[in-house]
Amino acid sequence: MTTDVSRFIDVDRGEIQGEIFHSAEIYEQELERVWARSWVFLAHDSMIPKRGDFIQTYIGEDPVVVVRQRDGGVKAFLNQCRHRGMRICRADRGNAKAFMCSFHGWVYDTAGNLIEVPHEETAYRPEVFDKSDWGPRPVARLESYRGFWFGTWDAEAPSLTDYLGDMAWYFDAHFDRYASGFEAIAVHKWVIGANWKLNAEQPSSDMYHGDVTHVSAKQVMGIGPTPDREGHQFSGTFGHGTGWWDVGGNTRRASVGDAWLADHREEVVERVGERRADGVRGHANIFPNFMFLHNGTIRVTHPRGPDEFEVWAWTMVPADAPAELKEEIRVKVLRTFSPGGLFEQDDAENWVEEQRIMRGYMARRSPLVYTMRMGEARRDQHGLPGLTVDHPYADEGSRGMYRHYLDLMMSPTWADVIERKRERDEPVTARPLDKNGVSR
Ligand code: FES
Ligand SMILES: [Fe+2]
Known part of the structure; x- marks a missing residue:
């Protein structure tokens, strides 16, 4: 409705x-x-200059982490653990090698991959659980204009330039x-x-x-x-x-x-x-x-x-x-x-x-x-x-x-x-x- x-x-x-x-x-x-x-402003280059630098922000009510990658690029994903939906990153900004959810300890790398699950071998059978399926939801499109990064959840949005x-x-x-x-x-x-x-x-x-x-x-x-x-x-x-x-x-x-x-x-x-x-x-x-x-x-x-x-x-x-x-x-x-x-x-x-x-x-x-x-x-x-x-x-x-x-x-x-x-x-x-x- x-x-x-x-x-x-x-x-x-x-x-x-x-x-x-x-x-x-x-x-x-x-x-x-x-x-x-919509395209929403997420971060300026100077807020995350070095690899591993991150900043937490929002698109509307949805929390987003924006991270400088090893290759100098930027990635952004929903700041929500795929296990029970807790916030993955709780600091406003900083530098990290990985983010560990403070509820049950799932660990995500800075590119947004789930890399560690406590007791994985004993608790989850491989046929019902594959870590690579459960990274946090990525921001669908991320583009920068003059060092200002914008993101949108909608893959069908016009380009940031348009x-x-x-x-x-x-x-x-x-x-x-x-x-x-x-x-x-x-x-x-x-x-x-x-x-x-x-x-x-x-x-x-x-x-x-x-x-x-x-x-x-x-x-x-x-x-x-x-x-x-x-x-x-x-x-x-x-x-x-x-x-x-x-x-x-x-x-x-x-x-x-x-x-x-x-x-x-x-x-x-x-x-x-x-x-x-x-x-x-x-x-x-x-x-x-x-x-x-x-x-x-x-x-x-x-x-x-x-x-x-x-x-x-x-x-x-x-x-x-x-x-x-x-x-x-x-x-x-x-x-x-x-x-x-x-x-x-x-x-x-x-x-x-x-x-x-x-x-x-x-x-x-x-x-x-x-x-x-x-x-x-x-x-x-x-x-x-x-x-x-x-x-x-x-x-x-x-x-x-x-x-x-x-x-x-x-x-x-x-x-x-x-x-x-x-x-x-x-x-x-x-x-x-x-x-x-x-x-x-
Ligand atoms: S909610 Fe994140 S590890 Fe359980
Ligand atoms: Fe005013």
Whole structure:
């Protein structure tokens, strides 16, 4: 039995009912149709640099171990012992030669093979038990983009490249700046009592809340109200979104890294072009749950029922930057977008309060308005790849996110998802893009 979620989401009218944030049945359907199907960020190369390095994470509610292999490759598998279903690896991260389940002692190697079973010879007859059949379930597809590893349980999913589509161009503005790449530091994890989508739609779309939600934080930090200047919002085929103000409005403060940044300016321009060197970086979400901001924070959210999610956040710093610059970036993120960060606390309060209100029957059956700048989006305008709107105050990113969400929730297979997009004439394969964007 599946719920017809289109009763609650009308993207063409720009109306959504809060039932999708509250319903336990819809949440169960999401575990199957969103989480067991989407490409989900698992780890960055710098989190598991050496052979045997591992990190534990989640795809939805399913725990996953990601391990650097002897040959430099990466494998990922369900963190579940095939004996009675206990967690195989219980450490958040580390280095291991093998993983021993702490229930009855079955041992798995780092490639995900079952290699040892206590009392195997006496307890299991070979005709009913062959160790090689019982490795943990592997993540069906694992692909990396610029050192960021994503995995999906669905072998039929489009390639990661197609899934990212034009979003890759916006991602590169953040993370393709230096030949030496980026490094993940300073992990923080915390829990928020709200539905994961209330959070995810924000970096896809909502820059509109800044001046009001964050007014006191901005005052404390000496930042005035946002001047109404040029900016854009992008919405991708597979639910991704980003928004940014064009260059010129942010208060640029002196940085201990100014000399290093100036030295590397040419490299950045060479790699991503003038425009992305200085702009096209604001907030962003790769659907469903991989978010990043211009200041260097990246995070995944792990859903924990309809009314709770965990945030796991890291700070990304240029790998070759001097230690003082890395430290400055770390502290800036800590003060703004960590569990104690001024902006982060403002945001969480909104989501938690929205979630509480959705307990009310009338509250979750009253349509909410997602019509901001509806009908204004155009493809490939002003050199910007994909569907964009000429202002970051828009709901295009959210509408795109829920359009894709609905595609997933209404479709039994990936082929059906793609079919729905084709019927709307949406591009479903990636195309090569120039560093300066698209020309018309
Ligand atoms: S549950 Fe893992 S060894 Fe028994
Ligand atoms: Fe915010």
